[in-house]
Amino acid sequence: MNETILEIKNLKAYYKILKGEVKAVDDISLEIRRGEILGLAGESGCGKSTLASTLISRKPPLHYISGEVKLLGQDIMNMSKEEFQKMRLKNISIIPQYALDAFSPTKKIRTFIADLVSEHGIKPDEEFFEKVKERLDFVNLDHSVLDRYPMELSGGMKQRVIMVISTILDPEFIIADEITSALDVSSQRFVATLLARLRDEGIIGSVLFITHDLSILYQIAERIMVMYAGHFVEIGPTDEIIGNPCHPYTKALISSLPRVGIQYKDKKLSGIKGTPPSLLNIGEGCRFRFRCPYAAGECEETPQREKINDGHYIACWRWQEIGSDSNE
Amino acid sequence: MSEQVQNVMSVRNLSKVFKSGVFKPKYTVAVQDVSFDIKPGTIISLIGESGSGKTTIGKLILKLIKPSSGKIYYKGKDIEEIRNKDELKEYYKKVQGIFQDPFATFNPLYRVDRIFDMIYDSFGYDKSNKEERIHQVLQDVNLVPERTLGKFPHQLSGGQLQRLLIARALLMDVDVLIADELISMLDASTRIGVLNLLVELTEKKGMSVIFITHDLNLGYYISDESLIMYKGRLVESGDTKKIYESPVHPYTKMLFNSVPEIGKRWDPEEEFLPEQVIKDVEEFYKENAGKGFAAAGENHYVLYSID
Ligand SMILES: Nc1ncnc2c1ncn2[C@@H]1O[C@H](COP(=O)(O)OP(=O)(O)OP(=O)(O)O)[C@@H](O)[C@H]1O
Numbered sequence: 001m002n003e004t005i006l007e008i009k010n011l012k013a014y015y016k017i018l019k020g021e022v023k024a025v026d027d028i029s030l031e032i033r034r035g036e037i038l039g040l041a042g043e044s045g046c047g048k049s050t051l052a053s054t055l056i057s058r059k060p061p062l063h064y065i066s067g068e069v070k071l072l073g074q075d076i077m078n079m080s081k082e083e084f085q086k087m088r089l090k091n092i093s094i095i096p097q098y099a100l101d102a103f104s105p106t107k108k109i110r111t112f113i114a115d116l117v118s119e120h121g122i123k124p125d126e127e128f129f130e131k132v133k134e135r136l137d138f139v140n141l142d143h144s145v146l147d148r149y150p151m152e153l154s155g156g157m158k159q160r161v162i163m164v165i166s167t168i169l170d171p172e173f174i175i176a177d178e179i180t181s182a183l184d185v186s187s188q189r190f191v192a193t194l195l196a197r198l199r200d201e202g203i204i205g206s207v208l209f210i211t212h213d214l215s216i217l218y219q220i221a222e223r224i225m226v227m228y229a230g231h232f233v234e235i236g237p238t239d240e241i242i243g244n245p246c247h248p249y250t251k252a253l254i255s256s257l258p259r260v261g262i263q264y265k266d267k268k269l270s271g272i273k274g275t276p277p278s279l280l281n282i283g284e285g286c287r288f289r290f291r292c293p294y295a296a297g298e299c300e301e302t303p304q305r306e307k308i309n310d311g312h313y314i315a316c317w318r319w320q321e322i323g324s325d326s327n328e
Numbered sequence: 329m330s331e332q333v334q335n336v337m338s339v340r341n342l343s344k345v346f347k348s349g350v351f352k353p354k355y356t357v358a359v360q361d362v363s364f365d366i367k368p369g370t371i372i373s374l375i376g377e378s379g380s381g382k383t384t385i386g387k388l389i390l391k392l393i394k395p396s397s398g399k400i401y402y403k404g405k406d407i408e409e410i411r412n413k414d415e416l417k418e419y420y421k422k423v424q425g426i427f428q429d430p431f432a433t434f435n436p437l438y439r440v441d442r443i444f445d446m447i448y449d450s451f452g453y454d455k456s457n458k459e460e461r462i463h464q465v466l467q468d469v470n471l472v473p474e475r476t477l478g479k480f481p482h483q484l485s486g487g488q489l490q491r492l493l494i495a496r497a498l499l500m501d502v503d504v505l506i507a508d509e510l511i512s513m514l515d516a517s518t519r520i521g522v523l524n525l526l527v528e529l530t531e532k533k534g535m536s537v538i539f540i541t542h543d544l545n546l547g548y549y550i551s552d553e554s555l556i557m558y559k560g561r562l563v564e565s566g567d568t569k570k571i572y573e574s575p576v577h578p579y580t581k582m583l584f585n586s587v588p589e590i591g592k593r594w595d596p597e598e599e600f601l602p603e604q605v606i607k608d609v610e611e612f613y614k615e616n617a618g619k620g621f622a623a624a625g626e627n628h629y630v631l632y633s634i635d
């Protein structure tokens with residue numbers, strides 16, 4: 001159960017544009033264990049999708065700078081396109097952010113699926129569609145959806161179709177990028193639990209579940225990693241991150257989460273002043289220091305990853321001093 | 329009638345049917361027989377799944393579209409009768425909307441400052457401290473004036489544009505603000521600040537807010553009263569705490585059953601299927617035939633049947 005299937009070490013990937021470098025993934029390390037759901041959280045623009053694209057398809061202006069990524073023991077950063085293509089869908093698969101927008105209004109779902117898998121070298125024959133139907137049953141969709149147009153399906157139903165296709169070859173590792181954010185609450189619950197069920201049934205191996213919504217991660221992730229402005233912030237078991245966050249950013253994020261039972265009349269939550277820095281040519285130092293109430297001189301230097309306890313790591317110079325100050 | 333004067337806004341039996349297509353027209357019932365009141369200085373959240381008619385209600389109140397039937401009263405006055413230019417101007421000075429897509433509100437050819445110039449010019453506000461006040465409201469919404477003013481819409485993010493629109497509402501003396509998915513573009517860390525700001529506006533200035541949202545946690549945090557919409561109909565309404573604590577309508581129940589809550593995990597044993605609610609609602613209406621829209625408690629109403 002503790003076998004590592006994906007290992008990322010000090011990964012850097014930047015967007016190289018005319019004005020310089022956008023340092024969206026800057027020294028990220030993590031490992032994903034077999035059979036786990038690892039949640040990746042952080043606010044818009046912190047580099048979550050960039051991390052996903054770095055693993056799957058680095059298209060200009062995104063460039064791999066340095067670091068190591070091993071999937072099932074194989075170095076995928078220095079692999080040829082052809083070699084990597086062989087791993088796609090079977091070993092590594094992705095449900096991209098905004099996948100729902102990929103449906104073409106004039107194509108029936110069946111044609112959409114056929115075209116998509118053909119791109120990945122799968123023949124959309126009868127046998128293939130038998131498997132698709134099996135999976136449609138699993139996600140509680142009637143086979144008749146195949147002959148419908150996207151317009152006739154709700155967002156939640158379309159997301160289920162996407163999930164069927166991305167998991168059709170039982171991938172060992174799958175990245176799910178904001179698969180719930182465009183959906184109604186009821187579909188959110190269905191889709192998120194569906195992913196966990198696919199994992200429980202052994203249809204998919206491990207999951208990197210990207211979302212800005214910590215309360216969904218609380219529901220399905222075993223561990224949570226938080227990023228801020230391209231940097232690693234904190235990683236640990238879900239209950240530990242939610243119940244005992246140690247980084248000032250994680251603390252602030254969690255204490256600013258509205259939850260049923262808390263009304264402004266009774267308890268006013270406080271947010272974080274300011275906005276994240278621009279990542280273009282950003283220099284040394286903790287990237288949260290501009291908004292951090294505890295920032296000090298030492299924060300001008302980039303904090304190193306430090307161990308809090310088994311499985312709980314942090315990048316903050318001052319976490320021990322800050323201690324249990326709840327940031328409220 | 330006296331009841332309608334007390335409320336800043338009263339909606340009565342409002343319906344909207346959209347007709348699309350010319351030769352083979354298709355009719356969409358977006359809003360059906362919806363009634364509710366908004367008291368001054370309160371926040372009311374409008375909750376419901378995609379396509380349930382939330383934005384349509386907002387547009388009807390803002391007179392951007394005409395109702396198919398039903399009435400909307402602003403301080404007792406039927407808004408259909410607001411027709412001449414001066415009256416309309418007066419109405420829009422007091423009733424403002426911020427919509428889901430903030431890009432649509434801004435003219436891409438003009439710098440964003442124009443939204444402030446426009447209200448100063450058309451509503452005749454005192455210009456002596458214009459700049460100072462604009463800076464103040466920008467800071468109130470967590471925007472840096474120097475990094476915001478002078479920019480074109482495409483140079484700012486959706487969240488920043490939304491906050492600019494809130495800043496504009498701050499600058500005006502708005503009675504009713506319709507905030508349509510205002511928060512969806514903002515991140516957790518900036519979100520609470522904007523929510524608190526809305527609350528302060530209601531407390532300090534007596535403004536009322538119709539807060540349209542998907543997010544039940546946000547709805548609970550911010551609103552005094554809630555309206556739950558399902559397929560164009562208002563299915564449950566009243567005191568927020570009561571609705572959240574003891575929902576009656578099957579759609580409301582399903583909503584609260586699916587909201588991800590910190591500290592409470594979804595039951596993995598439970599067979600949860602969003603489609604199930606369609607049957608549940610049908611059955612509920614059948615069981616309660618004849619009851620219609622009725623009280624379930626003090627300031628708590630439920631649509632028991634649609635006969
Ligand atoms: N093609 C690009 N060229 C330059 N910069 C880019 C490009 N794509 C993304 N960026 C920048 O990289 C940073 C990280 O973006 P990314 O899309 O990874 O964020 P994210 O965490 O996925 O955000 P969201 O929650 O909004 O999806 C942002 O600052 C973004 O502006």
Ligand SMILES: Nc1ncnc2c1ncn2[C@@H]1O[C@H](COP(=O)(O)OP(=O)(O)OP(=O)(O)O)[C@@H](O)[C@H]1O
Pocket residue numbers: 346347348356357358376377378379380381382383384385
């Ligand atoms: N101009 C229009 N012409 C035809 N149909 C429309 C029009 N505007 C809205 N509708 C339909 O009316 C229904 C209600 O739409 P509305 O935009 O009010 O929903 P909503 O509750 O705001 O949904 P969302 O949460 O997705 O914003 C939908 O079925 C929509 O397709």
Ligand SMILES: [Mg+2]
Pocket residue numbers: 048049050097177178
């Ligand atoms: Mg993203």
Ligand SMILES: [Mg+2]
Pocket residue numbers: 382383384428508
């Ligand atoms: Mg809407």
